Amino acid sequence: MKDIILSCTQCKKEFSPQRIHPRCSACNEPLEVTYPRLEKAEIQFRGTLLERYRDFLPFEQIHRKISLGEGNTPLLKSNIVAAEIGIQSLHFKNESQNPTWSFKDRGTALGLEHALSLGFSRIGTVSTGNMATSVAAYGARAGLETYVLVPHNLPSEKIAPIAVYNPHLIMVDGDYGDLYYRSLEIGEELGLYFINSDVPFRVEGSKTIAFEICEQLDFSVPDYVAVPVSAGGNIRGIAKGFEEFHRVGLIDRMPGMIAAQASGCSPVVNAYQAGKETIERIRNPGTIAHAIENPFPPSGNQTLRMLRANEGIAVKVSDEEILAAQELMARDGIFGQPAAAVPLAAVKMLLDRSYLQPTDSVVCIVTGSGLKYSAALENKSFDIKTTDLERLTEAFKR
Amino acid sequence: MKDIILSCTQCKKEFSPQRIHPRCSACNEPLEVTYPRLEKAEIQFRGTLLERYRDFLPFEQIHRKISLGEGNTPLLKSNIVAAEIGIQSLHFKNESQNPTWSFKDRGTALGLEHALSLGFSRIGTVSTGNMATSVAAYGARAGLETYVLVPHNLPSEKIAPIAVYNPHLIMVDGDYGDLYYRSLEIGEELGLYFINSDVPFRVEGSKTIAFEICEQLDFSVPDYVAVPVSAGGNIRGIAKGFEEFHRVGLIDRMPGMIAAQASGCSPVVNAYQAGKETIERIRNPGTIAHAIENPFPPSGNQTLRMLRANEGIAVKVSDEEILAAQELMARDGIFGQPAAAVPLAAVKMLLDRSYLQPTDSVVCIVTGSGLKYSAALENKSFDIKTTDLERLTEAFKR
Numbered sequence: 001m002k003d004i005i006l007s008c009t010q011c012k013k014e015f016s017p018q019r020i021h022p023r024c025s026a027c028n029e030p031l032e033v034t035y036p037r038l039e040k041a042e043i044q045f046r047g048t049l050l051e052r053y054r055d056f057l058p059f060e061q062i063h064r065k066i067s068l069g070e071g072n073t074p075l076l077k078s079n080i081v082a083a084e085i086g087i088q089s090l091h092f093k094n095e096s097q098n099p100t101w102s103f104k105d106r107g108t109a110l111g112l113e114h115a116l117s118l119g120f121s122r123i124g125t126v127s128t129g130n131m132a133t134s135v136a137a138y139g140a141r142a143g144l145e146t147y148v149l150v151p152h153n154l155p156s157e158k159i160a161p162i163a164v165y166n167p168h169l170i171m172v173d174g175d176y177g178d179l180y181y182r183s184l185e186i187g188e189e190l191g192l193y194f195i196n197s198d199v200p201f202r203v204e205g206s207k208t209i210a211f212e213i214c215e216q217l218d219f220s221v222p223d224y225v226a227v228p229v230s231a232g233g234n235i236r237g238i239a240k241g242f243e244e245f246h247r248v249g250l251i252d253r254m255p256g257m258i259a260a261q262a263s264g265c266s267p268v269v270n271a272y273q274a275g276k277e278t279i280e281r282i283r284n285p286g287t288i289a290h291a292i293e294n295p296f297p298p299s300g301n302q303t304l305r306m307l308r309a310n311e312g313i314a315v316k317v318s319d320e321e322i323l324a325a326q327e328l329m330a331r332d333g334i335f336g337q338p339a340a341a342v343p344l345a346a347v348k349m350l351l352d353r354s355y356l357q358p359t360d361s362v363v364c365i366v367t368g369s370g371l372k373y374s375a376a377l378e379n380k381s382f383d384i385k386t387t388d389l390e391r392l393t394e395a396f397k398r
Numbered sequence: 399m400k401d402i403i404l405s406c407t408q409c410k411k412e413f414s415p416q417r418i419h420p421r422c423s424a425c426n427e428p429l430e431v432t433y434p435r436l437e438k439a440e441i442q443f444r445g446t447l448l449e450r451y452r453d454f455l456p457f458e459q460i461h462r463k464i465s466l467g468e469g470n471t472p473l474l475k476s477n478i479v480a481a482e483i484g485i486q487s488l489h490f491k492n493e494s495q496n497p498t499w500s501f502k503d504r505g506t507a508l509g510l511e512h513a514l515s516l517g518f519s520r521i522g523t524v525s526t527g528n529m530a531t532s533v534a535a536y537g538a539r540a541g542l543e544t545y546v547l548v549p550h551n552l553p554s555e556k557i558a559p560i561a562v563y564n565p566h567l568i569m570v571d572g573d574y575g576d577l578y579y580r581s582l583e584i585g586e587e588l589g590l591y592f593i594n595s596d597v598p599f600r601v602e603g604s605k606t607i608a609f610e611i612c613e614q615l616d617f618s619v620p621d622y623v624a625v626p627v628s629a630g631g632n633i634r635g636i637a638k639g640f641e642e643f644h645r646v647g648l649i650d651r652m653p654g655m656i657a658a659q660a661s662g663c664s665p666v667v668n669a670y671q672a673g674k675e676t677i678e679r680i681r682n683p684g685t686i687a688h689a690i691e692n693p694f695p696p697s698g699n700q701t702l703r704m705l706r707a708n709e710g711i712a713v714k715v716s717d718e719e720i721l722a723a724q725e726l727m728a729r730d731g732i733f734g735q736p737a738a739a740v741p742l743a744a745v746k747m748l749l750d751r752s753y754l755q756p757t758d759s760v761v762c763i764v765t766g767s768g769l770k771y772s773a774a775l776e777n778k779s780f781d782i783k784t785t786d787l788e789r790l791t792e793a794f795k796r
Contacts, residue, residue, distance in 0.1 A: 068731045069472025069492065079463055080541060094467065097495045099731065101769060141477060141731030147794065152784060160772050163780035164728045168794075174787035182787055190794055330562045333466045333497065333539030371499060371769035374558050382561035386550060389572035389580055396545065396566075396588055 001117055004058050006031045006200055009302040017058065018118060021184055022199040023298075030299050031200045032240070033058055041248050043215065050109060053211055056244055057204060059113050066116070066142045068099035070109045071208055075216040075363070080331040085348045089361035091222070092334055092344075093213060095368060102291075102337075102368035103209065103234060104134035107202030111195035112138050121145060122192040126183045128176075129158055129291055130368050135195055136165035147192065149183060151176050157375070177281070177296045198233035198299040206237020207244065213363055214245050221251050223360040224313070226258035226343035228367055229268050230292035232299025235259055238365070239306050255363075257312035259303060260346035262287035262322060262339075265295060268303050272314035277304065288319040288376055291339035291368060313355065317345040323376070335370035399515055402456045404429045404598055407700040415456065416516060419582055420597040421696075428697050429598045430638070431456055439646050441613065448507060451606055454642055456599070457511050464514070464540045466497035468507045469606050473614040473761070478729040483746045487759035489620070490732055490742075491611060493766065500689075500766035501607065501632060502532035505600030509593035510536050519543060520590040524581045526574075527556055527689055528766050533593055534563035545590065547581060549574050555773065575679070575694045595629035596697040604635020605642065611761055612643050619649050621758040622711070624656035624741035626765055627666050628690035630697025633657055636763070637704050653761075655710035657701060658744035660685035660720060660737075663693060666701050670712035675702065686717040686774055689737035689766060711753065715743040721774070733768035 006015040008024035009032050015025075023030055041055035049071035050062045074097065078090040095103035108131070115123050124147035125135040132148045139146025146167040150159075154171065163169055172179055180196060187194040195202060214221070221242070227235040235257060245251045261269045264287035267279040279300035285293050297303070307314055317325075322338050325345035329336055343364035350356040370376075387395045404413040406422035407430050413422075421428055439453035447469035448460045472495065476488040493501035506529070513521050522545035523533040530546045537544025544565040548557075552569065561567055570577055578594060585592040593600060612619070619640070625633040633655060643649045659667045662685035665677040677698035683691050695701070705712055715723075720736050723743035727734055741762035748754040768774075785793045 065475065065477055067472075067474075069474060069495065072470070074467025074497070076465075076467060077463065079539060094497070096499075097467065097497065099472070099492070099495065100733070101494075101499065101767065137728070137731040137733070140729050143478060149790075157772065159780065159782070160775035160778070161733065161769060163778075163782065164725060164733050164768065164775060165731065166725070166729065168783070169780065170783045170785060170790075170793045172785055172787060172790060178787060179790075182790060186791055186794065189791065192794070327562060327564070330535070331538050331564065333535040333563065335498070335535070335559065335562050369499065369767075369769065370562065371559060371767065374555065377558035377562060380558070380561075382557065382567065384557070384561065385566070385568045387568060387570055389570060389576060392547075392568075392570060392577075392580060393584060393587070395568045396584065396590070 001058055002060055003036060005034045005036065007034050009305065020187060020193050022196065030198050030302050033200050033204055038244060038248055049106065049208055050113060053208055056207065056211065057110065058201065059117060063113060063116055066112055066138060067109060068105065068137065068141060070098055070105035071212065073097045073212070075213060076332065076334065078332050081328055084328065085351055086358050087351060087362060088359055091363045092329070092332065092366050093209060093363055094334055094366045096336060096340070096366060100134045100137050101372060102130040102134065103206065104130045106208050107205030107233070108134040108138045108195060110205035111199055111201045112142060114201040115193040115195070116142070120193040122147065124149065124183065124187065124192050124194045126180050126194065126196055128154060129372065131197060132162045136162050136167040139167060140165040149179060180298060197231035203233050203237040203240065206234045207241030209365065210238045210241025211245065214251055219251055221253050222255050222363045224256045224258050224356065224362045225365065226260055226347050226362060227365045228292050228339050228342040229259045229261050229303060230294040230297060232268065232297045232303035235303055236299055236306060239310060254310060257307060257310050258343065258346055259307055259312060259314040260342045261316045262289045262292060262342060263316045263318045265293045266316040267295065267297060268300050269314040269316040272304055272307055277301070279304065289322055289339040289342055290373065291337060292342065313350065315346045315350060317342060317349055321345040321349065334366055336366040337368045337370050337372040338376050340366045340368050399456055400458055401434060403432045403434065405432050407703065418591050419586060420594065428596050428700050431598045431602055436642060436646055447504065447606055448511060451609055454605065454609065455508065455602060457515060461511060461514055464510055464536060465507060466503065466535065466539060468496055468503035469610065471495045471610065473611060474730065474732065476730050479726055482726065483749055484756050485749060485760060486757055489761045490727070490730065490764050491607060491761055492732055492764045494734060494738070494764060498532045498535050499770060500528040500532065501604065502528045504606050505603030505631070506532040506536045506593060508603035509597055509599045510540060512599040513591040513593070514540070518591040520545065522547065522581065522585065522590050522592045524578050524592065524594055526552060527770065529595060530560045534560050534565040537565060538563045547577060578696060596631035596634070601631050601635040601638065604632045605639030607763065608636045608639025609643065612649055617649055619651050620653050620761045622654045622656050622754065622760045623763065624658055624745050624760060625763045626690050626737050626740040627657045627659050627701060628692040628695060630666065630695045630701040633701055634697055634704060637708060652708060655705060655708050656741070656744055657705055657710060657712040658740045659714045660687045660690060660740060661714045661716045663691045664714040665693065665695060666698050667712040667714045670702055670705055675699070677702065687720055687737040687740055688771065689735060690740065711748065713744045713748060715740060715747055719743040719747065732764055734764040735766045735768050735770040736774045738764045738766050
């Protein structure tokens with residue numbers, strides 16, 4: 001590994017980059033990777049995601065063969081939706097084109113690289129969906145023993161896309177938040193690297209979303225970047241990516257960060273709007289956007305600190321607004337899972353209430369594929385005609 | 399459009415590139431795009447798929463804003479599977495990372511460009527899945543009226559991922575093969591461009607799979623490329639792509655083409671193995687690989703001609719072998735739909751029977767995402783442990 005430091009996002013206490021526990025031993029806040037020597041960093045124009053941004057990432061040596069072709073996803077300029085909601089410049093960063101069809105693959109590739117650099121042969125994760133699939137896939141490819149812990153009530157349709165990669169799949173009865181902390185203990189006990197939602201090296205993976213956006217916009221910076229917030233690791237990483245490109249002079253300013261949550265589970269938005277410094281656990285979370293239904297996000301407090309420093313926006317949207325945004329986004333040809341439509345729902349609401357202006361430029365992060373959870377559309381009545389071959393021509397008449 | 403010709407793949411009769419009917423008026427065989435001036439063609443290193451290969455494609459003007467970021471998919475060297483089945487060089491071309499998670503997006507982008515160049519404002523397709531989704535997405539993005547014809551018995555889980563893009567969705571009762579031909583008549587009657595499975599411009603899209611493979615292998619050519627065969631358009635396009643790169647001198651030989659079908663619906667393999675020049679309709683098709691369950695492929699005869707000229711291989715595999723290959727491929731971190739696992743099943747069988755050698759190099763085309771049809775894994779009993787938080791550590795003991 002390079003000459004990097006793990007430091008606490010709150011108290012700044014420093015740790016060795018060999019550490020696998022993602023939280024500060026003093027204040028229990030999440031750690032992050034800091035780079036004493038970033039100044040001479042350059043982007044490479046060929047190679048895998050980790051190779052292209054190697055100057056900005058922690059590793060000297062990269063295990064190319066574990067890559068599944070993560071990252072390098074399209075940034076699409078909105079045609080239809082931008083006109084519909086009344087904004088001049090709207091882009092979608094389509095993370096559903098990753099190897100397991102969500103943004104998680106970037107962080108998994110980084111976390112796995114860290115695990116390999118430390119000599120681990122066993123990895124794990126605690127997840128209900130996207131991350132479970134991603135870690136199972138990369139663990140299989142790398143030939144590691146992979147443990148995936150899921151809640152005991154995970155619906156069977158979500159099991160197969162994880163189980164197909166043949167991990168050690170364990171369904172756990174008990175509080176899901178407690179399971180996260182228990183997994184960290186087990187990791188240290190058993191010598192097993194848990195690549196959970198906000199481990200510092202996973203956060204480094206999310207940085208590359210920001211890097212790609214900058215390159216795709218020819219290093220002009222959007223006014224805002226809207227991100228769905230669950231554990232908080234993804235928005236932390238994206239903000240960190242812009243900060244590092246700013247630090248080395250590749251961009252000349254920071255975008256405003258928009259943290260978007262579902263009304264049914266919005267601990268970060270609640271705390272930010274109330275001016276609090278710490279999040280409070282949501283007692284009865286419930287939203288159609290299951291992928292971001294985290295009642296007590298481990299990076300919640302750091303997300304608050306980041307938003308304050310950034311003068312960012314935090315906003316929550318209803319399930320109705322989320323489903324409407326999911327359909328609206330499909331008008332531009334992009335089918336995201338409900339969580340992935342939360343940024344667009346937020347942007348639409350902020351425009352309606354004049355917190356955003358039609359002249360602002362915004363990038364929405366589409367975090368995962370609509371195929372992940374097509375049951376979300378189950379109760380939607382689509383307008384479908386039925387006919388036979390003889391009367392087919394008539395079906396084309398309006 | 400450029401100075402190109404549509405010519406019949408069988409009788410060589412020539413047609414104007416303005417023609418939207420994909421078949422020869424003399425012999426009813428499929429047409430293809432031919433390029434009188436390909437010699438000075440070069441690859442561009444930036445831009446959308448159509449921009450990068452513009453010298454090899456029919457269009458002078460490209461509507462960049464209709465692109466969804468199709469193509470540019472990873473070519474992954476197999477780690478685990480190659481060792482498992484006993485072959486030194488095995489690659490997977492992972493088409494599940496396209497905008498609607500299948501290879502269809504390449505051909506849709508090309509077909510749509512043709513429709514726009516001819517001034518059409520209405521497009522359509524006949525499909526049961528991947529192509530329906532793809533045409534619905536691109537039609538939405540381009541703001542065109544889009545008609546998607548599906549069989550009346552399409553399961554409801556397959557409807558939502560098409561309907562979300564808000565096309566005119568029509569369920570048609572009647573023979574699915576007849577529906578294909580009826581759609582071509584309706585297209586001409588009503589002035590509506592049907593971007594069906596083997597229209598010449600869709601075949602031009604599949605060419606780009608071959609182009610990317612060549613670039614990704616630094617212009618060395620694999621011994622074999624294995625492709626699942628349904629209508630026949632995709633394998634035609636891939637073979638044509640290698641031929642054109644060969645013609646301009648970018649590669650020095652052709653790969654052998656392996657046409658892979660499911661035993662339950664193998665009209666092309668049956669005819670090829672029997673030495674026949676035309677395919678026969680399969681009366682009672684049935685396979686888990688629904689995406690390639692086409693009982694009377696419109697490009698079946700041309701696929702036979704192509705395979706003969708190429709000295710290719712045609713092989714069929716059972717549903718059991720397909721499902722085994724689907725799980726095997728996931729060991730390398732790739733979850734394909736059953737049809738997408740057919741090439742690997744075929745390669746494994748050909749190795750087992752010594753038609754292929756361990757020293758051969760092979761590329762398998764992974765045509766679409768496993769999330770398209772995760773119900774295929776429904777009856778599989780995965781090895782899952784159940785526990786609670788107190789006893790969690792025990793679950794890690796082997």
